Amino acid sequence: MKTKSIMIVGVGGQGTLLASRLIGNALISTGCDVKLSEVHGMSQRGGSVVTYVKYGDAVHSPLIDLGEADYILSFEALEAGRFLPYLKQGGTIITNTQHILPMPVITGQMAYPENVLDDLKAKADVIAVDALALAEQAGSPKAVNVVLTGVLSKAMDLDEAVWQQSLETTVPPKFLELNRKAFRLGRES
Amino acid sequence: MKKLLLGNAAAARGLFEAGCTFVSSYPGTPSTEITEEAAKFPEVYAEWAPNEKCALEAALGASIAGARAMCAMKHVGLNVAADPLYTAAYTGVNGGLVIAVADDPGMHSSQNEQDSRHHAIASKVPMVEPADSGECRDFMKLAFELSETFDTPVLFRTCTRVAHSQSLVELYDRQEAPLREYVKNPRKYVMAPGNAIPQHVVVENRTEKLRAYGEDCPFNRVEMGDTEWGVITSGISYQYVKEALPEVSVLKLGLVNPLPEKIIRDFAAKVKKLAVVEELDPIIETHVRNLGLRVDLGKKELGLLGEFSQNRIRAAFGKALPESVKLEEQLPVRPPVLCPGCPHRGLFHVLHKLKVTVSGDIGCYTLGASAPLSAMDSTICMGASIGVLHGFEKVRPEAAGKMVAVIGDSTFMHSGMTGLVNLVYNQGVGVVLILDNSITGMTGHQQNPLTGMTLKEQPTAQLSAEKIAEACGVKRVRVVDPQDLKATEAAIREELAAEEPSVIVVRRPCALLKWVKHRPAFHIDPDKCRSCKACMQIGCPAIVFDGKAAIDPTLCVGCGLCQQLCRFGAICE
Structure with a gap:
């Protein structure tokens, strides 16, 4: 199998690491080679964050470069726009419609690009979902990451049981039911 | 069994399987999880030392006593540990000694981009470099063997993309490495000139043997x-x-x-x-x-x-690059910011207001340099804030009274104390603010000597920043809560006016600590909001402005700092 690349982007604190681990744990059960890459430390504090998931027969570089991502899973609308250059020709962006204002917008130096999703749709295949509303419906706004993983799961050729198993191994037992619901809402969206 | 492991977790697995029994480290991105993961093995004693020098000395002590020992740090940490490293190269080891060092090309979370291979060359210590998690495990085990075979510490170098990537790792059983016999041997371990001169010959001969080993070894x-x-x-x-x-x-x-x-x-x-x-x-x-x-x-x-x-x-290599498209418009950047409810925000708001010169240090509070707080003039390395303050004021006496140093609790214990001793001993008058948020924050919540807990989560002696400051000879020591903006401002004004050294312990726990209780999100009454933007001055990511100020309930943790800034009573619980 040729290497497939999924880039997960968002704002530090939104739980992108958990999403990448959820996908990674689902993938290893298929027996393919998997690499995940994360960034810890200062960038986690409300900044733009990126994690990478790559899988295939043999994965070398853990990074996804410009023009290489089969999927970009974005937790925030502006971040989807920022990372568009990483999308492979013919790739798909799955994005949350939520806006989180960055500090230069909060301080009034720059404006939030209100039309970012429309602009994106003119350039790429985009699936936009209000993941925050679905997460709240599942019981917690923090479950945005699992809702979006549920949306992505529709595009990946893995059995439902594999995802359920991955949820069990990745999520603390206390929050398992909530996250199962969040995943289902994403998958059925 | 194969498992998906972070490079750092795989390195910890490797030291576990190699029978290592002693780990002492200081946290630093991207090296931290090696030690955190090692601490999860009951067979491995693991500790956070106050700095990398102490950590390496403790690991060397364990090695001399006959145990396999490991010490981990980030690239700049190796500068701190360089002193014991360069002489451990001469003494060699008893039990295997591995020093993990994680470089940060691209500076994801660092103040410089130094290449730690220079230290390996200069200290004449062998260095191995894994390329993924599987090799992290393998090379760590091999490094212990190499250390014992060649009687040398071994450097284990990673970088952010190896340390913080996950790949598949085969797990094996631990092989115990019983304590080797300790025999008193001053020629090997007492590095006074009479012994060090012949040991240098040993070092040079060892390097040649290692070079020959490298021609046919499992690493290349x-x-x-x-x-x-x-x-x-x-x-x-x-x-x-x-x-x-x-x-x-x-x-x-x-x-x-x-x-x-x-x-x-x-x-x-x-x-x-x-x-x-x-x-x-x-x-x-x-x-x-x-x-x-x-x-x-x-x-x-x-x-x-x-x-x-x-x-x-x-x-x-002149190869074609994949095609890539981008949006035409320029998008706003999203730099990291202090978290909602962060105790540092109130302090930096006050420092910004007082227009003082701020000598900064390494930690989450380095983000106090960013707009709109913009309250930092310099950031160099761990502990530098106090030395920079002292030197600055010595040559510009008029700066005294208009300048402070800010240093976190863990950073103060790391290498701030000696700076404070220097300031007092050499008749400085500076104001030092110790930002005690009850944890080592930036690296992801590690215990330190001021928190009263060990890495293995056992209660221990809790040192007091106030008492340390007093013992260093500071007479003016006080504590403030940065959430109380008026009290914080008054305390800083008073200490700036004093003509002797002062320490203010600025104390409030990190908002991300699990045991910190939060109030429900605040909200802004749009009828009372006069759009004056006073609440926007603290740079809280939870407060947004669109004609009127509003609070994002998904981000607000109810700290109430903004409420103190609103003159119209528009911000409500």
Whole structure:
């Protein structure tokens, strides 16, 4: 199998690491080679964050470069726009419609690009979902990451049981039911 | 059984399987999880030391006593630990001693981009460099054997993309390494000149033996492809080469100090053109050139700065890059910010208001330099805030009364105390603010000597920042809560006016600590909001403005700091 690349982007604190681990744990059960890459430390504090998931027969570089991502899973609308250059020709962006204002917008130096999703749709295949509303419906706004993983799961050729198993191994037992619901809402969206 | 493991977790697995029983480290991104993961094994004693020098000295002590010992740090931490490192190179070891050092090309979470291989060369200590999690486990185990076989500490170098990537790792059982006999041996362990002079001979001979070992060892390997290009590489760069240039021949070096000679010459002889691909400085390339070999592609084409990637290598070799599109509009950047409810926010708001010069330090509070708080003038290295304050005020006496140092609790314990002693002893008058948020924050919540807990989560002696300051000779020591803006401002004004050294312990726990209770989100009454933007001055990501100010309930943790700034009573619980 040729290497497939999924880039997960968002704002530090939104739980992108958990999403990448959820996908990674689902993938290893298929027996393919998997690499995940994360960034810890200062960038986690409300900044733009990126994690990478790559899988295939043999994965070398853990990074996804410009023009290489089969999927970009974005937790925030502006971040989807920022990372568009990483999308492979013919790739798909799955994005949350939520806006989180960055500090230069909060301080009034720059404006939030209100039309970012429309602009994106003119350039790429985009699936936009209000993941925050679905997460709240599942019981917690923090479950945005699992809702979006549920949306992505529709595009990946893995059995439902594999995802359920991955949820069990990745999520603390206390929050398992909530996250199962969040995943289902994403998958059925 | 295969498991998906972070490079750091795999390194911890390796030391566990190698029978290591002692770990002492200071946290630093991207090295921290090696020690955190090691601490989860009941068979391994693991601790957070106050700094990397203490950690390495403790690990060396454990090694001399006969145990296999490990010590982990980030690249700049190795500067702090350089003193014991350079002499441990002379004493050698008893039980195996491995020093893990994690570089940060691209500076994801660091103040510089130094290449720690220079330390290996200068200290004459062998260095191994894994390229993924599997090798982290393997090389860590092999490093212990290498250490004992050659009677030397061994450096284990990673970088952000190895340390913080996950890949599949085969797990094996632990093999116990019983304590080796300790025999008093001053010639080996007392490095006074009479003993150190002959030990230096031992070191130079050892390097030559290690170089010969490198010609045929499990760390280095040749993967022949076509012979148009031969690429010499190591660590993470190997992965980028394999991805960008799957057809080329590769000499992958896992032992990066000392570098071999014969296998490089043999490899060069088999290929038409030779390239060296290594991040940061041209260490391998310089070695290859010194062998009299021609390097057809290297630093000149690839550059000294930042991280590599597959596209950077494709471009250097003249290969086509994947097509890529972007939006026409310029998008706002999203820099990291202090979290909602962060106790540092109130303090930096006050410092901004007072327009003082701020000598900063390393931690989450370095973000106090960003707009709109913009309250930091310098940030150098761990502990530098107090020394910089002292020197600045000595040559500009008029700055006294208008300048403070800010330093976190863990950073103060790391290397701030000696700066404070210097300031008091040499008749400085500076104001030092110790930002005590009850945890080591930036690296992801590690215990330290001021928190009263060990790495293994056992209660222990809790040191007091106030008492340490008093013991250092500071007479004016006080504590404030940065959430109380008026009290914080008053305290700083009073201490700036005093003509002797002062320490203010600015104390409130990190908002992300699990035991910190939060109030429900605040909200803004739009009828009362006069759009004055006073609440926007604290740079809270939860407060947004669109004609009127509003609070994002998904981000607000109810700290109430903004409420103190609103003159119209518009911000409500």
